[in-house]
Amino acid sequence: xxxxxxxxxxxxxxxxxxxxxxxxxxxxxxxxxxxxxxxxxxxxxxxxxxxxxxxxxxxxxxxxxxxxxxxxxxxxxxxxxxxxxxxxxxxxxxxxxxxxxxxxxxxxxxxxxxxxxxxxxxxxxxxxxxxxxxxxxxxxxxxxxxxxxxxxxxxxxxxxxxxxxxxxxxxxxxxxxxxxxxxxxxxxxxxxxxxxxxxxxxxxxxxxxxxxxxxxxxxxxxxxxxxxxxxxxxxxxxxxxxxxxxxxxxxxxxxxxxxxxxxxxxxxxxxxxxxxxxxxxxxxxxxxxxxxxxxxxxxxxxxxxxxxxxxxxxxxxxxxxxxxxxxxxxxxxxxxxxxxxxxxxxxxxxxxxxxxxxxxxxxxxxxxxxxxxxxxxxxxxxxxxxxxxxxxxxxxxxxxxxxxxxxxxxxxxxxxxxxxxxxxxxxxxxxxxxxxxxxxxxxxxxxxxxxxxxxxxxxxxxxxxxxxxxxxxxxxxxxxxxxxxxxxxxxxxxxxxxxxxxxxxxxxxxxxxxxxxxxxxxxxxxxxxxxxxxxxxxxxxxxxxxxxxxxxxxxxxxxxxxxxxxxxxxxxxxxxxxxxxxxxxxxxxxxxxxxxxxxxxxxxxxxxxxxxxxxxxxxxxxxxxxxxxxxxxxxxxxxxxxxxxxx
Numbered sequence: 001x002x003x004x005x006x007x008x009x010x011x012x013x014x015x016x017x018x019x020x021x022x023x024x025x026x027x028x029x030x031x032x033x034x035x036x037x038x039x040x041x042x043x044x045x046x047x048x049x050x051x052x053x054x055x056x057x058x059x060x061x062x063x064x065x066x067x068x069x070x071x072x073x074x075x076x077x078x079x080x081x082x083x084x085x086x087x088x089x090x091x092x093x094x095x096x097x098x099x100x101x102x103x104x105x106x107x108x109x110x111x112x113x114x115x116x117x118x119x120x121x122x123x124x125x126x127x128x129x130x131x132x133x134x135x136x137x138x139x140x141x142x143x144x145x146x147x148x149x150x151x152x153x154x155x156x157x158x159x160x161x162x163x164x165x166x167x168x169x170x171x172x173x174x175x176x177x178x179x180x181x182x183x184x185x186x187x188x189x190x191x192x193x194x195x196x197x198x199x200x201x202x203x204x205x206x207x208x209x210x211x212x213x214x215x216x217x218x219x220x221x222x223x224x225x226x227x228x229x230x231x232x233x234x235x236x237x238x239x240x241x242x243x244x245x246x247x248x249x250x251x252x253x254x255x256x257x258x259x260x261x262x263x264x265x266x267x268x269x270x271x272x273x274x275x276x277x278x279x280x281x282x283x284x285x286x287x288x289x290x291x292x293x294x295x296x297x298x299x300x301x302x303x304x305x306x307x308x309x310x311x312x313x314x315x316x317x318x319x320x321x322x323x324x325x326x327x328x329x330x331x332x333x334x335x336x337x338x339x340x341x342x343x344x345x346x347x348x349x350x351x352x353x354x355x356x357x358x359x360x361x362x363x364x365x366x367x368x369x370x371x372x373x374x375x376x377x378x379x380x381x382x383x384x385x386x387x388x389x390x391x392x393x394x395x396x397x398x399x400x401x402x403x404x405x406x407x408x409x410x411x412x413x414x415x416x417x418x419x420x421x422x423x424x425x426x427x428x429x430x431x432x433x434x435x436x437x438x439x440x441x442x443x444x445x446x447x448x449x450x451x452x453x454x455x456x457x458x459x460x461x462x463x464x465x466x467x468x469x470x471x472x473x474x475x476x477x478x479x480x481x482x483x484x485x486x487x488x489x490x491x492x493x494x495x496x497x498x499x500x501x502x503x504x505x506x507x508x509x510x511x512x513x514x515x516x517x518x519x520x521x522x523x524x525x526x527x528x529x530x531x532x533x534x535x536x537x538x539x540x541x542x543x544x545x546x547x548x549x550x551x552x553x554x555x556x557x558x559x560x561x562x563x564x565x566x567x568x569x570x571x572x573x574x575x576x577x578x579x580x581x582x583x584x585x586x587x588x589x590x591x592x593x594x595x596x597x598x599x600x601x602x603x604x605x606x607x608x609x610x611x612x613x614x615x616x617x618x619x620x621x622x623x624x625x626x627x628x629x630x631x632x633x634x635x636x637x638x639x640x641x642x643x644x645x646x647x
Contacts, residue, residue, distance in 0.1 A: 022057060059095060063104050066092050070111040085115040100228050103257045109167035117170070124166050127179055136161070141238055142188055149204050155197055162187040162246065187244045191253050195220060201247045202231050209235035209243060220252075222312060222320075227255055311362040323360070326385045330356045333368040334389040341389065342396055343370040345583055346596035353579065353598040357383045369579075369596070373587045375400075377594035377612065379565075398453060405452030406445050412458040413451065417465070426465050435464045496562055499523045499531055500553035506530025509564065513538035513639050516564040518616025523552035539639060563612035565594065566619060567638035573631040574605040582607055585625045589618070608638075 012020035070088060073081050089112045096105035114121045139161035150157045164187065173179060190201055198220060205211075215234035223229045230248040237243025248256065313321045313332055321335050329349065334341030346369040347354055360366065376396045384390045398405070413432075414424040426432065428444075436447040439456070450456040496517065497507050507523070513535040515521050520536035524544050533554055534540060544551055570582055579598055586593050586609075595610040613619045619637070626635040 022061060059099065060101070063092060063096055063101060063108075067104055067107055067111075070108060073111070073115060081115045085112040088112045089116065100224070100255060101257075106165045106167070110165055113167045113170055120170055120173075121166060124169050124173075124179075128166070128169075138238070138241075139188065142243060145208070145238075146188070146190065146205070149208060150201070153200070153204065155200060155204070156193055157197070157201060158191040160189055160191075162189045162244075187246075189246045189248075189253075191248060191250055193249065195249060198231055198247045198249065202233060205233060205235060205245055205247075209237055211235050212242065220248075228252075230256065311360060311364075313360055314363070314365045316365060316367045324386055327360050328357050328383055328385055329354060329360065329366055329368065330380060330384050331386045331389045332360065332366045333370075334384070334386075334392050336368065338392050340368055340370060341392055342376055343372055343374045345369050345371045345374045345586070345593045346579075353596070355597045356380075356595060369583070371583055371587050371593075373590050373592070375592045375612075377565075377592065379594055379610075394453070394455075398449065401453075402449050405449040407448075407452070409448030409451030409453075409456075409458070413448065413461055416458040416462040420462050420466065422462070422466065431465065431468055432461075435461065435468060438464070496557055497521070497523075497533055498555050498557045500555075508532060510534045510538070510540075512540055514564065514566050516566060516613050516616055516619060517556045517562075521554045521556070523554040525550040525552065535639075563592070563614055566611050566613045568609045568611055568623065568626075569636055569638055570605075570607040570609070570626055570632060571634040571636075572605050572607070572629070573633070574600050574603050575631050578605055578629075578631065579607060581629050582609070582626065585622065585629070586611065589622050589625065591618070591622055 008020055008024055011023050066088060069084065073084060076084070088108050093105050093108045093112070096102070096108065143159045143161065146159050147157070150159070169179070190205075192198055192201055212234045215232075217232040220229045220231060229252040230246050232244070232246055234242055234244045311323055311325050311327065313323055313327070315321065315336065321332060323331055323335060329347030330341065330344060333344040333347070344356070347356060347358070348367040348369065349358060349360065349364050351365075376393050378397065380393050381390055384393060410427055413427040417424045417426055432444045432447070436442075436444045439447060439461075441447040441450065447456065447461065451458050451461070497509075499507060500523075507530060509515055510524075510532045515533055515535045521533050522536055522541075522544075523531040523533055526532045531552065531554075534544070572578055579596075583593065583596070585591075592612040593609050594612060596607070598605060598607045600606075611619075611622065613622070623635050623637070626632060
């Protein structure tokens with residue numbers, strides 16, 4: 001129905017509602033105006049992913065449609081060719097990869113390369129043509145030798161050469177590989193009847209040629225997330241050249257060529273087969289993309305999630321989880337369950353305590369340590385790597401701090417309106433509600449909450465307000481001076497601190513001594529970073545004393561309803577259950593530990609914690625209780641020396 005007069009209702013009446021739904025899923029949103037082409041592209045992709053979640057056949061049709069478009073691209077202007085080819089490489093080939101539809105993926109990549117780098121494409125095509133005869137002779141020799149071995153042992157097998165695709169050669173050459181070394185690698189595929197025959201074939205191959213160490217992969221026992229299964233091995237073949245062999249059953253071969261399309265069967269009532277449940281990456285993608293309204297951020301996260309390599313992580317019970325290659329224990333915790341992530345206080349990998357930012361490796365066994373009183377920390381957004389985990393952390397803060405974020409966001413918009421010489425009361429009423437809905441928020445309050453949280457910007461809202469008002473609400477500077485200032489709360493960056501004789505200045509707590517309410521404090525004027533607040537006994541006071549004119553008096557205000565990060569170390573004799581006892585104290589005093597690491601040397605243990613503390617009295621209670629634990633020798637607050645007092 002795209003670019004035609006035919007309606008969805010006509011398609012439904014003629015072909016049925018199921019076909020109409022598929023057509024609707026692959027139809028672009030051409031009738032809705034957007035701020036930019038990028039916005040339109042993002043909304044079309046959102047629509048496609050939503051349709052994929054309802055019926056995976058949508059993306060199979062879309063991939064076939066894209067393949068047809070790429071095969072007929074020669075009639076379009078060069079700029080349009082480049083745009084479509086780039087979108088194909090960035091979005092559609094990774095989707096085909098994730099779904100295991102290799103045949104379409106390879107064709108799309110080669111066709112896209114022809115338009116993105118035509119010179120490289122021609123160069124590779126010429127080189128491949130020159131080496132074709134020698135390559136076919138080498139493959140024929142290997143295939144004949146293997147067939148003879150299989151006939152002797154009674155293994156029914158189909159043996160064939162496996163062609164290399166232009167784009168894969170191009171990608172390796174971009175990494176510095178020489179063409180000769182890439183194309184000297186002979187590749188052969190063996191297709192047998194059963195899984196048992198796969199392993200028997202592997203034994204035959206390794207008895208004929210010596211395997212190269214570290215080059216064997218068993219994707220039958222450990223399938224890829226897109227259901228791909230095969231045995232991969234590289235051996236020293238005839239003439240001493242590397243020989244790459246893939247071994248699989250016919251069913252595995254169909255899956256590797258056509259992925260989800262090879263398995264698709266619809267039962268009565270339109271229910272998908274159980275294999276659809278394996279598409280967890282699509283489910284998590286849909287989770288976070290609905291909340292991401294910035295086009296550029298959406299595209300960056302989408303490309304990251306689609307291109308990322310995967311690692312397999314085990315739970316202590318033996319359950320397997322597929323995560324991106326840079327995943328941390330925090331990502332794993334949120335993959336297991338949102339509640340596990342929200343109450344995570346630490347992790348053990350392969351039986352050892354590791355920090356939450358530890359980068360996990362393939363085959364790691366991860367145990368998440370949880371505490372029901374623990375809560376997420378904003379620092380976790382820098383620790384989590386996957387979009388899904390980051391989304392869940394943000395979701396928690398949006399829910400827990402919505403009222404605060406609404407007030408912060410509204411104040412930010414009022415400030416921007418004042419700066420733009422517009423009426424601050426434009427941040428209220430029907431106009432801001434209309435703009436909120438246009439930006440895909442349900443209400444102005446949700447828009448303000450997004451600004452307060454950092455997901456949207458006040459200047460962009462004011463720009464839209466200016467366009468909406470068409471100049472009628474602009475006022476001059478004199479009128480601005482006569483207007484009462486908008487109501488103001490203490491600045492978000494003030495951290496509940498008043499600096500003597502200074503107003504409206506950026507204030508930040510120094511990380512070298514991490515002051516908490518109740519600590520005697522002082523302010524230090526830094527260069528370009530506002531006022532840095534230190535404890536009165538901070539080791540960096542010696543540096544600050546050299547420039548007394550930069551030292552300011554400071555005091556705590558509004559100490560309630562906020563926490564502050566404090567580093568604490570527990571020195572103890574190592575014993576079973578020590579860490580559990582330490583975390584028990586944190587739970588008893590309702591203290592969240594945003595980071596926990598433990599180091600053991602001989603019989604001694606040093607546990608480092610970053611605790612979220614309300615005030616000095618709260619800290620003293622926790623430290624005193626920790627000191628009463630069995631085998632604990634000392635508990636102390638950690639103070640770091642920070643060069644030149646952050647200034």
